[in-house]
Amino acid sequence: MKSNAQITRMGILFAIRELLWYNKENIQKEAVAMGKLIVIEGLDGSGKGTQAGELVKNLEAQGKQVRKISFPNYASDSSALVKMYLGGQFGQNPGDVNAYAASTFFAVDRFASFKQDWGSFYAQGGILVADRYTTSNAVHQCSKLPKEQWDAFLEWLFHFEYTLLGIPAPDLVIYLNVDPAVSQKLMTDRYQGDESKKDIHEGNLPYLNRSREAAEYCSKKLGWREIACCEAGRMRSIEAIQAEVLTLACE
Numbered sequence: 001m002k003s004n005a006q007i008t009r010m011g012i013l014f015a016i017r018e019l020l021w022y023n024k025e026n027i028q029k030e031a032v033a034m035g036k037l038i039v040i041e042g043l044d045g046s047g048k049g050t051q052a053g054e055l056v057k058n059l060e061a062q063g064k065q066v067r068k069i070s071f072p073n074y075a076s077d078s079s080a081l082v083k084m085y086l087g088g089q090f091g092q093n094p095g096d097v098n099a100y101a102a103s104t105f106f107a108v109d110r111f112a113s114f115k116q117d118w119g120s121f122y123a124q125g126g127i128l129v130a131d132r133y134t135t136s137n138a139v140h141q142c143s144k145l146p147k148e149q150w151d152a153f154l155e156w157l158f159h160f161e162y163t164l165l166g167i168p169a170p171d172l173v174i175y176l177n178v179d180p181a182v183s184q185k186l187m188t189d190r191y192q193g194d195e196s197k198k199d200i201h202e203g204n205l206p207y208l209n210r211s212r213e214a215a216e217y218c219s220k221k222l223g224w225r226e227i228a229c230c231e232a233g234r235m236r237s238i239e240a241i242q243a244e245v246l247t248l249a250c251e
């Protein structure tokens with residue numbers, strides 16, 4: 001026989017469990033996807049912006065309602081902490097800001113642009129092509145942690161952005177696989193040889209190499225669609241890569 005106190009305690013625990021479950025269900029419902037979100041992911045200088053732009057043009061030519069979005073959203077005040085971090089104001093090494101803290105800087109910037117800019121377009125069924133997304137936190141922040149902590153970090157990251165903040169999860173992630181030595185050269189060319197223009201991620205080849213390992217881990221674990229962008233140590237043409245991107249986007 002249970003005492004009255006035990007029965008009351010069980011009742012309270014049951015009510016708490018129901019309340020937690022109700023909140024979880026409702027937060028998830030608010031985050032339900034309506035449009036389509038295609039993410040172009042890759043290391044720094046891997047051609048994400050270029051391929052996202054080309055994809056938007058090609059989908060528009062097919063008469064689709066499509067928009068390009070880019071992260072970080074440097075045009076917005078919401079990227080202030082990202083700028084401070086990448087500009088080295090919290091330390092010159094990426095590791096000076098831990099994976100969780102740095103991830104929140106990028107996440108709130110995405111939340112702001114979802115709320116102010118593209119959320120309604122998405123809710124009305126529009127197609128968004130994102131040059132980077134939450135997936136960039138996965139790539140660039142995992143590399144700061146020991147490998148045995150990657151799974152826990154990824155679980156935290158996606159729960160934080162897609163469930164708690166309530167921004168949509170991607171329908172498709174296309175990972176542009178580029179050898180870091182090749183992408184470093186593209187970036188140096190872009191900055192006309194001025195190495196000082198690179199941010200604390202871009203200028204750090206050992207960090208980029210670890211990020212590549214993280215990217216490949218995430219790509220396999222999370223079912224990203226991968227495009228091999230290099231051939232014999234050089235970039236393939238923009239058009240050849242785009243043909244594969246477009247095929248994946250239209251599947």
Ligand SMILES: Nc1ncnc2c1ncn2[C@@H]1O[C@H](COP(=O)(O)OP(=O)(O)OP(=O)(O)O)[C@@H](O)[C@H]1O
Nearest residue numbers: 043044045046047048049050186190235236237238
């Ligand atoms: N397939 C390609 N072949 C040669 N050059 C390319 C190719 N794709 C992009 N580029 C050039 O490489 C540079 C980097 O490309 P892009 O800016 O699209 O990369 P990104 O991944 O968006 O870079 P970041 O991570 O710095 O934002 C640009 O100058 C771009 O014109």
Ligand SMILES: [Mg+2]
Nearest residue numbers: 048049050131
């Ligand atoms: Mg870019």
